[in-house]
Amino acid sequence: QQPVQSPQAVILREGEDAVINCSSSKALYSVHWYRQKHGEAPVFLMILLKGGEQKGHEKISASFNEKKQQSSLYLTASQLSYSGTYFCGTLGTSYGKLTFGQGTILTVHP
Amino acid sequence: EAGVTQFPSHSVIEKGQTVTLRCDPISGHDNLYWYRRVMGKEIKFLLHFVKESKQDESGMPNNRFLAERTGGTYSTLKVQPAELEDSGVYFCASSPSGPGLNNEQFFGPGTRLTVL
Numbered sequence: 001q002q003p004v005q006s007p008q009a010v011i012l013r014e015g016e017d018a019v020i021n022c023s024s025s026k027a028l029y030s031v032h033w034y035r036q037k038h039g040e041a042p043v044f045l046m047i048l049l050k051g052g053e054q055k056g057h058e059k060i061s062a063s064f065n066e067k068k069q070q071s072s073l074y075l076t077a078s079q080l081s082y083s084g085t086y087f088c089g090t091l092g093t094s095y096g097k098l099t100f101g102q103g104t105i106l107t108v109h110p
Numbered sequence: 111e112a113g114v115t116q117f118p119s120h121s122v123i124e125k126g127q128t129v130t131l132r133c134d135p136i137s138g139h140d141n142l143y144w145y146r147r148v149m150g151k152e153i154k155f156l157l158h159f160v161k162e163s164k165q166d167e168s169g170m171p172n173n174r175f176l177a178e179r180t181g182g183t184y185s186t187l188k189v190q191p192a193e194l195e196d197s198g199v200y201f202c203a204s205s206p207s208g209p210g211l212n213n214e215q216f217f218g219p220g221t222r223l224t225v226l
Contacts, residue, residue, distance in 0.1 A: 098153075
């Protein structure tokens, strides 16, 4: 079942912070975060693993609440380059296909 | 290290025609995935290869879609005959396998397919 992302869209000024949430109704093994700019490949940002291990990227951090099956992506001091569509992808096991949320469109203005 | 590459980047065909998409994964990656994103919607899984074997093809829409990965290197996805609803961006992703790895999937730039 598809995870649900919120909000659907965010508009920021440079330097502002944002939080993007991803919720699943199924037990998760891991949550993967990607950012896609128009016409480009989705770029891997972050993986959150059951048990608390995470791998990060740049100035972006994330959390994974295993009890609630929720993950949040934290973007601090946003830059123009942060603009794009953010997707969370979930895995119920350690291996296999990702099930993606519908995406969150983030726009950062000067 | 070269990333995942896909060819063509764009394809415009008429309903009823055949199109073949190609994906070259990162060298050494045993896992190869096909995904599709229809305009404005989520990225949806189509198929997963481990080397040359189909591990999971539960996302393939119907028998008009045929994926192959002969030799366990590059993969092709053929749509025959194409229908209007097949339009979208087709992504390929690859990941390594092995103990201690977490299935980080690296995506290609996608092929934008338009069926008229």
